[in-house]
Amino acid sequence: MATTTQPQTGAKPAASLSNEEILRYSRHLIMPEVGMEGQLKLKNAKVLLIGTGGLGAPLGLYLAAAGVGKLGLVDFDVVDFTNLQRQVTFGTTDVGKPKSEAARARLSNLNPAIQIESFETQLTSANALELFKDFDIIVDGTDNFPTRYLVNDACILLGKPNVYGSIFRFEGQATVFGMPDGPCYRCLYPEPPPPGLVPSCAEGGVLGVLPGIVGSIQAMETIKLILGRGDNLIGRLLLFDALGMKFRELKLRKNPNCPMCGTNRTITKLIDYFEFCGVRGEEAPGPSVQVPEITPRELKARLDRGDDLFILDVREPHEYQICNLNGHLIPLGELTRRVHELDSSQEIVAHCRSGKRSAEAVDFLRKAGFRKILNLKGGILAWSDEVDPSVPKY
Amino acid sequence: MPVKVLIPSPLRPYAGKRDSAEFTARTVGEALSYLTTEFAELRKHLFTEEGKLRSFVNVYVNDEDIRYLAKENTPTKDGDTISIIPSIAGGRM
Numbered sequence: 041m042a043t044t045t046q047p048q049t050g051a052k053p054a055a056s057l058s059n060e061e062i063l064r065y066s067r068h069l070i071m072p073e074v075g076m077e078g079q080l081k082l083k084n085a086k087v088l089l090i091g092t093g094g095l096g097a098p099l100g101l102y103l104a105a106a107g108v109g110k111l112g113l114v115d116f117d118v119v120d121f122t123n124l125q126r127q128v129t130f131g132t133t134d135v136g137k138p139k140s141e142a143a144r145a146r147l148s149n150l151n152p153a154i155q156i157e158s159f160e161t162q163l164t165s166a167n168a169l170e171l172f173k174d175f176d177i178i179v180d181g182t183d184n185f186p187t188r189y190l191v192n193d194a195c196i197l198l199g200k201p202n203v204y205g206s207i208f209r210f211e212g213q214a215t216v217f218g219m220p221d222g223p224c225y226r227c228l229y230p231e232p233p234p235p236g237l238v239p240s241c242a243e244g245g246v247l248g249v250l251p252g253i254v255g256s257i258q259a260m261e262t263i264k265l266i267l268g269r270g271d272n273l274i275g276r277l278l279l280f281d282a283l284g285m286k287f288r289e290l291k292l293r294k295n296p297n298c299p300m301c302g303t304n305r306t307i308t309k310l311i312d313y314f315e316f317c318g319v320r321g322e323e324a325p326g327p328s329v330q331v332p333e334i335t336p337r338e339l340k341a342r343l344d345r346g347d348d349l350f351i352l353d354v355r356e357p358h359e360y361q362i363c364n365l366n367g368h369l370i371p372l373g374e375l376t377r378r379v380h381e382l383d384s385s386q387e388i389v390a391h392c393r394s395g396k397r398s399a400e401a402v403d404f405l406r407k408a409g410f411r412k413i414l415n416l417k418g419g420i421l422a423w424s425d426e427v428d429p430s431v432p433k434y
Numbered sequence: 435m436p437v438k439v440l441i442p443s444p445l446r447p448y449a450g451k452r453d454s455a456e457f458t459a460r461t462v463g464e465a466l467s468y469l470t471t472e473f474a475e476l477r478k479h480l481f482t483e484e485g486k487l488r489s490f491v492n493v494y495v496n497d498e499d500i501r502y503l504a505k506e507n508t509p510t511k512d513g514d515t516i517s518i519i520p521s522i523a524g525g526r527m
Binding site: 185295 | 498
């Protein structure tokens with residue numbers, strides 16, 4: 041029965057491996073590129089994972105498997121059923137549990153010999169520096185722009201490497217920021233996109249295995265940094281196109297005028313990143329237009345009464361196949377071209393999945409002269425919640 | 435062979451779902467101008483109202499960032515690839 045070694049912060053670095061550790065990591069030890077020396081470096085390394093979701097899953101699993109001595113897991117979210125399509129640290133029985141805790145349990149089972157600390161907290165300007173200071177390497181597996189800028193800035197201020205990975209649908213990016221002569225995130229992107237411009241996974245979708253690949257690349261880069269082996273992605277932006285199965289590389293230069301890591305630093309402390317990114321701390325941007333609405337219950341009542349309503353569905357054909365209200369399908373992107381299919385003398389109710397796209401459709405049609413048009417508030421999701429639970433949610 | 439402009443996933447909905455387009459162009463600026471003429475909806479995602487390239491969009495000629503070359507005046511020749519790399523975060527926003 042193994043005793044787990046729990047290195048305390050501030051204690052002397054481990055100088056040896058137990059017999060059990062030698063057996064566990066034998067496949068590392070028999071490679072001259074790792075050997076006892078390399079494995080000891082891993083054992084003495086302290087890596088903080090920001091985010092335990094799609095990217096955090098392979099990251100946590102492979103860093104724990106490799107024997108990184110201390111892992112910190114930062115995530116304030118709970119496991120959602122829709123996460124299981126890609127967040128492979130979690131099981132079905134973890135739904136509803138805090139992610140950082142569920143991840144800690146899984147990783148502890150994989151490797152009880154390492155120290156794993158979970159931080160069920162949102163990373164903010166108030167706690168980032170304090171959280172980061174006890175770790176050697178920070179790995180950015182987050183899912184939003186404000187946190188990415190926060191992680192970057194905190195790493196630069198503390199002089200710690202930031203192993204970066206990001207994904208969108210079927211493309212990914214990876215690089216290493218925060219090295220002394222290398223660029224930082226602000227060198228690449230001085231400013232964030234305005235909110236709502238780049239869809240989230242919930243809106244744009246993502247191939248589940250994509251964060252598995254990009255997160256594994258981040259784990260690989262982290263291990264190489266610890267071992268001091270191989271060529272790291274410092275100053276190199278790795279681009280991965282999953283559909284074309286192509287890797288490309290672009291040169292990432294350190295911007296001499298970067299306000300964070302350039303020769304004349306102007307940012308000397310952490311800022312309000314939500315304000316910087318134009319998001320006032322809201323969970324998701326609300327509908328950008330105000331239009332007349334009808335609730336699902338009101339719609340049901342009117343249909344039951346026999347009112348002559350034309351249901352316009354502005355989703356995509358593949359969504360219509362999941363579930364529909366027998367509406368007339370005109371995807372939002374085609375509405376301009378196909379508006380002649382609509383009769384402005386009829387009363388029209390437009391819907392989509394959650395009510396955002398249909399709000400845009402109603403706004404467009406009102407500007408085009410349609411007077412009798414309403415947006416189904418909350419979309420087909422709300423219809424499922426309030427009127428007909430047999431309609432699947434997605 | 436003209437200049438090939440690669441259109442990244444987040445911007446493909448505004449470019450008729452195309453993943454690339456080809457133009458005969460002598461500079462990056464010219465190629466992007468042809469691109470946003472052909473796909474007008476793309477313009478506001480790439481350029482501000484004053485016509486400047488948005489700072490969360492990076493443009494590369496082959497593997498070099500144009501900010502370190504001649505920006506929009508960077509010359510392009512046949513066979514060059516222009517990549518548009520917008521900021522992506524994955525996930526929530």
